[in-house]
Amino acid sequence: MSYLVLARKYRPQTFNEIVMQGHITRTLTNAIVSNRVAHAILFSGPRGTGKTTVARILAKAMNCKEGPIPVPCNVCRSCMEITTGNAVDVFEIDGASNNSVDQVRELRENVKYMPAHSLYKIYVIDEVHMLSLAAFNALLKTLEEPPSHVMFIFATTELRKIPVTILSRCQHHDFRRIDVESISKHLETICSKENVDIAVESLRLIAHEADGSMRDALSLLDQVMTCSDGALSHDQVLELLGVLDRKIIFDLSAAIFSKDTSGLLDMVEEIYASGHDMKKL
Structure with missing residues (x-):
């Protein structure tokens, strides 16, 4: 089948x-x-x-x-x-x-x-x-x-x-867009039924990327589950979805507020070199 x-x-x-x-x-x-x-x-x-x-x-x-x-x-x-x-x-x-x-x-x-x-x-x-x-x-x-x-x-x-x-x-x-919390909880329930170990942090990331669409969230979860037979780390989920870690966004903001031009340019270059879409920053 x-x-x-x-x-x-x-x-x-x-x-x-x-x-x-x-x-x-x-x-x-x-x-x-x-x-x-x-x-x-x-x-x-x-x-x-x-x-x-x-x-x-x-x-x-x-x-x-x-x-x-x-x-x-x-x-x-x-x-x-x-x-x-x-x-x-x-x-x-x-x-x-x-x-x-x-x-x-x-x-x-x-x-x-x-x-x-x-x-x-x-x-x-x-x-x-x-x-x-x-x-x-x-x-x-x-x-x-x-x-x-x-x-x-x-x-x-x-x-x-x-x-x-x-x-x-x-x-x-x-019909309204579904909020991140509701999508995340639904994904958690499905992971439990499928015996898949994915961190809540990763499920929230998937929910956020789905932009209010439950179908998109389930498609992304399907993709993540296919990636590994065992437990998936948050870094693996970030890499698979092509999403920037929020810590990088916070570091960029800190560099801007502290006027650290050199550090800011280094981070931007690193993000660009890793293949991320600069428009999503």
Whole structure:
């Protein structure tokens, strides 16, 4: 069996497992409980913050055999199919490669038909901002008055590119960047499960480099874990990620404040010689 990257292996399967997006998971949970889930939902926010993952969990919650239910069972046919990505009633569409008006018209024709075995036919359109203006216009009427068995979930990293006419027809949820502390704790939990010994200092460095993206953090952790079979030192992690030690930054600052021009130039030369990007200083 091929190796399963950490981002896929530890993808959350319930709302409770989502990191740092409680304002969204709470709203969706309450909407499911009170039977007030919108027929068109738009998720926006930075990359790697959980938009597609939450869309899949919402699809499972709506189509679960026990549902609609806030916590999907993850064992029924519908939940299992969505988890493995081959659900016949949940369509994950890449907006970048399915952005023509003809493809949207075909989608519009297909929504008329009832789901095969689930409660809802759910369309998850990722990178929806990549649709052409004509494609958006073709979708307007269906978004405004969709059949009762159809749900649309859109995800985008470029909210400003979504036409106002689409925004007004969707319930909008804004995902936030995940803070360093939350990412670091999540990485620590995964390292514990994987029996990998990495210092907390190194995990914080990875979290900082991820720039608020959990997926990027897990990709970097994957890279670091592949580097060594045993325990990894912080210096090894710094070298692997191509990141400057914070001590060097402090030494540079000290040299500037003390007007130590010679020492400052020596440090800059050493940093440049080691191949680091000077713009990141």
